[in-house]
Amino acid sequence: MSVLAFWISLGSLFFVYAGFAMLVIIVGAVLNREVRKESITPSVSMIIAAYNEESSIAEKLDSVLELDYPKDRLEIIVASDGSDDGTEAIVSMYADCGVRLLSLPRRGKIHALNDAVAEAKGDILVFSDANSIYDKKAVRELVSNFADPKVGGVGGNTIYTTDINGDTCGHGENLYWNYDKWLKEMESRTGSIISAHGAIYAIRRELYQPQIDSAVTDDFAISTSIIEQGYRLVFEKEARAYEVAIPAANREFWRKVRMMTRGLRGVLLRKALLNPFRYGFYSLILFTHKFLRRLVSVMLLFLFVSSITLISDGLFYRVCAISQSIFYVLAGIGFLLKDRRIGHLRVLYIPFFYCLANSAALVALINIIRGHQIERWQPQRHSPGSAKV
Template sequence: MLTLFAISLAVLVYIFIGYPLVLALLSGLLARPVRRRDITPEISLIISAYNEQDVIREKLENTLALDYPREKLEVIVASEAADGTNAIVRQYADRGIVLHAYENREGKAATLFRTVPRARGEIVVFSDANALYHRDALRKLVRNFADPHVGCVSGRLTYVNPNGTAIGQGETTYWEFEFLLKGMLSRMMKLSGGVNGSIFAIRKSLYLPVDRFRGDDFELSNRIQISGHGVILEPEALSFEEASATSRQEFRRKVRLATWNLQSTLILMREALSAGDVLTAFILFSHRFLRYTTPLWLGSLFVSNLFLREGVLAWLFALQVLFYLMAAAGFVLEKRRLPVKTLFLLPFYFCMVNGAALLALMKNCTRKTDILWEKAR
């Protein structure tokens, strides 16, 4: 039991403390500056949509107001919608919005696979229907492609939490930590942790189809990286999304994404090692694989500590129990729509994320993978 306890504790310390410190060191040693320059290549902005009639009009108006030469911007809505989304999009045909409507619901990856080859832009920007861009977001994204080594650029996702929901506060805190890690990865042009699916751009010539059972943006960006091109973060290219209103909604979304991305992580690690890209394989292992296995290490730490309750280990066990009790309190408060203070919010959100990861692991083990997308929010 002592060995299991020690291993579990060591892995968890590495995931949350050791890995960020290693990244800080590597990003200082392996930094590669990006040669940015203001350019205006032809862009195809592809908006993925599934039953988005409530938000698609605002998205199109936001897109048409972006600061980018209109003659160099192609806007495509790739839709598998069965509601009124397509009818709304058709109202914008005279303003240059192109609708690619597909009847069979095959999932986001399959929809993009059918749409990207039909795009005319040199640069393809991928967006979601519920993501609103800052006016200069496209210019900020594409200026990085002045550097011929750059193959993919991710913008920065910012969550808006107008209702002050607990789950929204937790999501905001999570993304602040993730943004810190991605900034260090970007300095090495190794954004293996993943691009933001609501705002990222690639050179069209580098597009590769992604299996519809896996994460499209995560796998596509890493494949571009493994092929030898730089993948970076542009922190000034801003995308805004409204945070999930409930923990149930956010939990389902995280299970879906973790299920897809876990499969992709294992495949990409093997491909990176085969290509001799040890750094990418290391980042994928540390940033994704170990993080998805966190609930297993948390469980083994708790169970082993249950049998090792002497001296300082007794205090550590008591702290674990207290942490999970605070998470349970946060869950109850959120369910009753009562204010959740930070003391309970962070344990609650942490446990929700790891509960989603555990369910994703189980789905992968039983091969119960859902390829179909849901509404963006």
């Protein structure tokens, strides 16, 4: 029984981290679904949902007003979801610059977005976080993909930074996102990426479907609805947005728990997309990203326990057991030293972040099994003042 558990766990982990990527590369090379891009300037409505963003909203709006996009083709809407700090007063100061403020009651981000879209006039909707700073050409790069009539949505490239010089932060977080972005580039060639990141993505106005489930992540729900309607959701590497990573491990852990719990509920919302007879290879992408990845913590547990029980059955099992033990010890040391300079050594922060992320995934799984929902939107922010542009 231990042997079976060991090899099933090891095989599953290999597929999640290597086999799936290899399969995506092969399918992408065979299908090679390129996007027909052109330099176009459709009317754009940028929607920024905000809740108590007084520390970041001014710099956000300053950066938006400096975007390289025709001013008469760009509408800027800030949807304040019941902010009770100085956010709305700050946004009001930009009224003469064409920035529209929607002062809404506190109902959750998804409802704020629904209300903002109802007011939007642009042919293309660009959704952005209040703490993300766009590269000046980001909107141009996004909308160039809409020259292809098969493209219904475009996800941008979120880059995490720590200070004004653009030094990479949240080391493990960046490693994960760099891998994820590479995978999205490959997925885009197969047809569609898994979903868009909330900091920067765009969709055609006529494809927006009002969302009602506030217990799912808005970016996943909105972007995957594009695929459900038969259009492509592609990745644009050159459309860059910069965000400051969250350095505090405890805050990052609970942020991931919230994100993964809501993401798993999103899969339940979009369960029709798991039908490969209708959605083809995308169904496997969705299943692997949003389900198998969340089971990695369970796979790791079975692998470790089975390795220990098989330690006397051969050199290979002993090496596996010892290697895993060393990895988890390093993760523990990384946790203890996370606030010190030595904790930034790769040999410590990679195991630590890996264990943190998968522990959060396990808690998210338990939340889903228990039926626990996370509906309220509580941004974990740093001022964008340190983001590189």
